[in-house]
Amino acid sequence: MKIALFATCIVDAMYPRVAQATVQILERLGHEVVFPAGQACCGQMHLNSGYFREALPVVENHVRAFEGGFDSGEYDVAVAPSGSCVASVKHQHSMVARWAEERGVRRAGGGSGATLEARANAVGERTYELSQLLTDVLGITDASAQLGSYLPGTITYHPSCHGMRLLRLGDRPLSLLRTVEALDVVALPEAEQCCGFGGTFSVKNADVSSAMLADKVDSICATGASACAGGDVSCLMHIGGGLSREGRTSADGTPVRTVHLAEVLASTREDPLRFDGELALAGGAR
Amino acid sequence: MSGTSAREEILARVREALGQTGGEPRGDEPGDAAGGPCAYRAASGLDEDALVELLVDRLVDYKARVEVVEPDRLAEAIRTRLEGKRFVVPEGLPAAWLDPSLEESKVTDSREARIGVELLDELDAVVTSSAVSIAETGTIVLDGSPDQGRRAISLVPDHHVCVVPVETIVGIVPEGFTRLDATRPLTLISGPSATSDIELERVEGVHGPRTLDVLIVR
Amino acid sequence: MTAVSLGMPALPPRGFGNISAVEPFPDAAHRELGNAQLRANLAHATHTIRDKRLRVVSELPDWEALRDAGSAIKAEAMSRLPELLAQFEEQFTARGGKVHWARDASEANRIAEELIRATGSQDVVKVKSMATQEIGLNEYLEARGISAFETDLAELIVQLGHDKPSHILVPAIHRNRTEIRDIFLREMPDVDPELTDEPRRLAMAARAHLRKKFLSAKVAISGANFGIAETGTLGVVESEGNGRMCVTLPETLITIMGIEKVLPRAQDLEVFMQLLPRSSTGERMNPYTSLWTGATPGDGPQNVHVILLDNGRTRALADRHGRSALHCIRCSACMNVCPVYERTGGHAYGSTYPGPIGAILSPLLTGVEAEENASLPYASSLCGACFDACPVKINIPEILVYLRGEDVEAKHGRGQAAGPNDGSPRKGSGRRRGLPTQMDVAMGAASWALTSGNRLGLLEKGLPVARALAGRDRKISRLPGLAAGWTQSRDVPAPPPESFRNWWKKRERGAADDHTDSGGTR
Secondary structure (H helix, E strand, O other): OEEEEOOOHHHHHHOHHHHHHHHHHHHHOOOEEEOOOOOOOOOHHHHHOOOHHHHHHHHHHHHHHHHHHHHHOOOOEEEEOOHHHHHHHHHHHHHHHHHHHHHOOOOOOOOOOOOHHHHHHHHHHOEEEHHHHHHHHOOOOOHHHHHOOEEEEEEEEOOOHHHHHHOOOOOHHHHHHHOOEEEEEEOOOOOOOOOOOOOOHHHHOHHHHHHHHHHHHHHHHHOOOOEEEEOOHHHHHHHHHHHHHOOOEOOOOOEOEEEEHHHHHHOOOOOOOEEOOEEOOOOOOO | OOHHHHHHHHHHHHHHHHHHHOOOOOOOOOOOOOOOOOOOOOOOOOOHHHHHHHHHHHHHHOOOEEEEEOHHHHHHHHHHHHOOOOEEEEOOOOHHHOOHHHHHHEEEEOOOOOOOHHHHHHOOEEEEOOOEEEOOOOEEEEOOOOOOOOHHHHOOOOEEEEEEEHHHEEOOHHHHHHHOOOOOOEEEEOOOOEEOOOOOOOEEOOOOOOEEEEEEEO | OOOOOOOOOOOOOOOOOOOOOOOOHHHHHHHHHOOHHHHHHHHHHHHHHHHHHHHHHHOOOOHHHHHHHHHHHHHHHHHOHHHHHHHHHHHHHHOOEEEEEEOOHHHHHHHHHHHHHHHOOOEEEEOOOHHHHHHOHHHHHHHOOOEEEEOOHHHHHHHHOOOOOOOOOOOOOOOOHHHHHHHHHHHOOOOOOOOOOOHHHHHHHHHHHHHHHHHHOOEEEEOOOEEEOOOOEEEEEEOOOHHHHHHHOOOEEEEEEEHHHEEOOHHHHHHHHHHHHHHHOOOOOOOEEEEEEOOEOOEOOOEEEEEEEOOOHHHHHOOOOOHHHHHOOOOOHHHHHOHHHHHHOOHHHOOOOOHHHHHHHHHHHHOOOOHHHOOHHHOOOOOOHHHHHOOOOOOHHHHHHHHHHHHHHHHOOOOOOOOOOOOOOOOOOOOOOOOOOHHHHHHHHHHHHOOOHHHHHHHHOOHHHHHHHHOOOOEEOOOOHHHHHHHOOOOEEOOOOOOHHHHHHHHHHHHHOOOOOOOOOO
């Protein structure tokens, strides 16, 4: 299968290793990965902050960057290592398009005669979040057997809100993690509670956001895991930033980290996940 | 008073608000818009044994006192619950339900000959029948029929002895409302009065009757 | 961008009363977060009710179908509102009741006062009612020499504590048992000085305190959970029996009901009487529900009134993206699951309606361009827990986002609150046009940068510099301006040496040179 990678802006600029891990997983499975060069961002930050006007060109750019390859058969599906960006592509792009239509806000056209809403929906329908693609489309049921995933250590998992509630990912990410060789997955108390990131909520309502973060950090540390995995680097940056600020460490004194699902799945016996040259989950019991 | 003009103005605002936005498609029955009419359950399909068992379970859960009695044992069951108490009954309560020994301590109320609240407050108990009971939710409905009486009599006395004829028990809420006439004064009772206002913990017994005694007649 | 004015008529007038924030949400939240006792009380209460709700909801095999039905009935009711209100009025009147209409809070208060005065009574007993909280009826009557006694336990706690409600179902949720005992000891004249903080004892103290009031009251005021158009029936859903006392014993009953509470058919109750109790108190059924239709000869109040209240509801109805907020049945499930509400409590929202529903309903009733409510739509991380919990499926997160959009437009003087097909500034909007904020500048710049892969790629060339700035410990602990809110509690990781885009480009080139890159930045 030919798969377009939507890296997302934050992964592209801040966490390239997550996109690299995504590429590794898909190529290991024998699929061809394409990176549409025009891509930038889904526009979620603008939209969720109320900046519809500013979101509109970002959304148009995304649709333009991806629709051509679907039409020409250059790729069959698109994937992003982010639940919230995929939720935005699937659910919010049409909302921006409708908003612009209602307000009579028009911009230079995008080629075909179709409305932006229709074009956005067409792209959204073929865009998947990583765990969704792996389980629903590519049929992965055993990460160890099918992907060679291997990571010694103990980990917990935070299900980010948009993946959980807008995409209904359910236990897909956890079921993948549970089949990684040598990895202990421990349950996160109050897992379904929001971590408090919420885009610009984290700066506009910094106090409330910080209070939510503090509880999430406590929950993670209560598990004894040496890292918290997740499917959205924005939430992970927020949680990781809190763990770092508070200097939280696991039993052996190494910092408690955050790690993306893709990085865990990409880790193998030959090339295990490392941070700063050290095995990622050094604090694990093995 | 500005009544008429306020009425016209509000209705005009509503029409304008809807006109500006276009009305949503209207359905004719509850549940039309999704999954066809009444995608939710309309009936439980439970038999009488199961209905009684479920109702008892739910009432006990609410800390009501419940007993299933045979018709010819009803008068005795009521008598034991009212021993030494002064109580009120609605005019239409079947005479056979009350043991003659209770005559002295009984007060009868009707819409025409109403007992004042001060006297009601001095009485210890009330005996009524009931219109419909919903097993799944443990709900007993009074509808003001002559055997249930005015709403005040089943409210002010602290102990409510409520008779539930087995044929009035239904399984779930929609079956209950099908049997009821909304234009009658309806009171839905699910256990004794209660509050969750302190730390969201349920405490039974506030302003309504603190003891609910249910006699299911079968 | 085109801007064509279609000469839209003015929007319906905004509502007034206790539906506005008194200070920006972040400021109020900052203060409330500092109250450790409040945090502990709220965490305990919200967790208790969440678990109860989940348990009784999971019992019903058709819960989702009931939610769909509830949502559909409400949408139908809104679309047929003029007809249903007229039908309700006709039926209620035919059965001996009297219907009054109030355009806003002050008109409703005035009508209620006149009705009370006509009875000659100087005091009234009250059933807990959001509508009367919204219009500030108690304060209005108090100022005119009429005493209104709250009879719901939580409202009583709030009233005796000279406090404000902080939750729509359990207005005293911010108080724990010990605080409640202290209020009772201080404020109840005949209270047992040995009163303990056991909830049962506290409830009994309330019973004793209110008993005489109930038995002697001549006038009661209630809200209504439903008004049935088909029959003219009103309903109050409650637990303690104080509602039954109020709607049964006095001679006069005055009900204040928002116009959005009307339901088409009596049969619709079969849906809402399943949705409401399970969503609100987490019970299969609430202890008591009273339904009355006009006056019943010989049974209950004979002088029966209803005041139909607009107070901004038509304003909300005119907003096609926000109108479904009017479907709210005031169950409070959204606030019980909300992580923001759990930490700030209800007072931070200022309005009578706190939590997620309040964050949309309050600005919809006043118009989001009413500056005092402009911060409310941002009081959410958009986690979506409220939408999942809502028994009538109000998409609160989506409405929050729309309202943020309206706020940004209004701030820039380019918005209108609700009308379609009109990009032009409308009369009465755009008052808040001002200098661009830091957020405006940041959003504008980010929009430019994120509108093309090339532009983003160009900016990413600066990553090595930023990485160097982060220094040896590979983290940034303090940022200026807007971003200071971030670094208040979080570090920022050092940026990577290169972007994914750059790595990919090099890899593609390498592949062309038959060179494989196994590295990356890990």
